[in-house]
Amino acid sequence: MNGKHITKLGFENRAIGLAQQAASVREQAGLGRTEILDELRTVQAAPERFAQGGVYAELAAELLTQRAALKSSANAALRETPLPYGVWGAELIDAGATEQMDVAMRLPVSRAGALMPDAHIGYGLPIGGVLATENAVIPYGVGVDIGCSMMLSVLPMPAGGLERDEARKLLLKHTRFGAGVGFEKRERMDHPVLDEKTWQDQGILKFLHAKAAEQIGTSGSGNHFVEFGELKVEGSELGLEPGEYLAVLSHSGSRGFGAQVAGHFTRLAEARHKRLDPAARKLAWLGLDTEEGQAYWQAMNLAGRYALANHDQIHARLSRALGERPLVQVSNSHNLAWKQEVGGQELIVHRKGATPAEAGRLGLIPGSMADPSFVVRGLGNPESLSSSSHGAGRQLGRKAAERSVSKDEMQGYLRERGVTLIGGGRDEAPQAYKRIEEVLARQTDLVEVVAEFTPRVVRMDTGNQDI
Template sequence: MPIQTLMTKGKAPVKIYTDEVEPAAMQQLYNLSQLPFIHSHIAVMPDVHMGKGATVGSVIPTKGAIIPAAVGVDIGCGMNAVRLSVNASHLPDNLRRIRSTIEAAIPVGFNMHKSDRARPTSIRALAVGLDRIIGKHRKIYSMQKKPYQTWIRQLGTLGGGNHFIELCLDENNDIWIMLHSGSRGIGNAIGQYFIELARRDMGRHLMNLPDKDLAYFSEGAEHFDDYIEAVEWAQEYAMTNRREMMRMILDSLRKQFPGFKVTKEAINCHHNYVSREYHFGEHVYVTRKGAIRAGEGELGIIPGSMGAKSFIVRGKGQPQSFCSCSHGAGRTMSRSAAKRKFTDMDVERQTAGVECRKDSGVIDEIPAAYKDIDTVMAHQSDLIEVVHTLKQVVCVKG
């Protein structure tokens, strides 16, 4: 579908690929549109919902400035998926053993590996850049316990919240491994640090913003280049984390499926990040807050909830969306609201047929707390085409 809603009362237009936007999210989008450095317009994906700092599902092109809170604290959060050379006929009748195998290999929540599990080459490559960042901003390290050990041992770990690892079947019954994670504790520390630094740097000018979470660094200002360096490092850390985690998962599953091969990597893509791109005649900074790049021919991953379908998609390079599409289904209610409304039995019923946790610890991730993924996909048919449809049979949550 084409753009469904157009907001024009701000300094820049807001073009929205759905007609279902909660009032709080509309207010956030209006606040964003008031900023003087928005380039052309703001594009909003059909999974839009209220976020912290900026609206989840928004694509924000800026000239000469970047908003750290729009990028967020899970810098570089995104997806990775691979297709295996085995199919549904190779699966055991009871999938609990597969879930247990993955859970034994990958720490979840706040946990980390008990020893350095990432490849030494990955650690060394990241260490050089981080040392340079910490040399200028030592407070980042003081925001974590045992920071050096933590960032290394969290490489190849899942985290909590909406992060997950899934074993899925596609339309041909081929098996896929799909995962969702980001830059873990070190990315969170970098994000929090620079969000607060942007507020301090703006000083009294912060009062002129419609929301203090929209504090920004201007190009040429004291800490602009430092933030660019730090956010690019965190994005690389997130990419490496997913790559290392996928390697560990595949190693563990070889006990279940001896001799399988990885036949296709769909993509390793960010959906909370900033990049330098060319749109509407100018080079700009594009912040995708809960959105993935969908340039012409580019592959991406759009997951549903833990009880719904997910999709491997190919971008159509739509200019009005800044070559973007949604990063998932999008929430319809907050985590606290979901916990108040639903029970363990609701989780069990809504995840029928999926081998996963069904206890009170995952109620906030219940499928009913998310938008209908088929509706979300229909609203962005102008932005992407579906290459594969995946249905999870095993889901590991933090």
């Protein structure tokens, strides 16, 4: 663990050295970088919990001292106490995520919020957090993978109409995964999003256009996936006859383009709020009445359209290879900000790992690589700002999953459920996630299930070999 990792979290001055010292002790205890960073975020969000003793006590004391100094200045900015907000499935949510949401609700620009049952700790706003602000947008309230989204294509084929080995070959041939990965130039498909004039409106967009063109139609690493499976339809919500259909489900985002946009505008926001309480440093905002705020809004929405374009191409390639046209497609973004009326006022609603769930709107809530995913219809609950969970949500960090879930346990879980996996590591094992059925049970007032998808052949990053 080096100073760069610590500084990125927003620690300053003496706190950097103290955080490094504590991190070194935790490394010696066997913890990995990701887990240590998660612990440091928790200390940063609520130092009073750690000030009485333990490895983080000295760091916590320094953070409390810094916070007191900031409160005495005119630039401290945060409210004394958080605004009230709704929480769904509180017993499923770790304390660190709640503490992060409390900090977000103390921002002077915050007006309303909600925490979904799949919530867990993240940078700035917790993953699973929904935050409404007035005339302000928070880059880390949207997240690094701007426009991260889901898409489902229902094909005019019976659920068992595609052999497992053929599905595996199609995914290997027509999908790409991983950082920096793209199709060969001769294999790339055109998409209108790459021809938008928006790319010429900002220097950073001009610079990143080539990267976006190289990576169009591909997926990142981590929990991104493309999978064939069975969609069970019982009602008429999708305009289909009841039955079981072959379907393709994908989870992907805006690739390196969106990540660089997020980093660039986060730095601009932090520069505008240098005296912001360290606990809220990653929640630095840009006013929509500023040039930087308008530039981020434009870039964010372009990244959202680009992310959906990636899905368009993934599904088009697979549908074309099968010689079929989808009967129905459903998609939604779950890392984006929207202008939305809340209590009669137009606010900016950030959903960082949350699905839009306006009344009647269809959306997708995935489980894990071997658990079902669901097509849902929003109920438009104003208490959640018309939002629902975006998935099952992690219950184990990546390093913790690698340590506690064995290869045999992961393979056994997949085998019991009849899932063939291409790529994917133990950091994404189903055991690392909350049970999707429990998460859905906590939000029956937010969405209702209209169809269930069961994965059969799944592709993720980490190579082309089955685990």
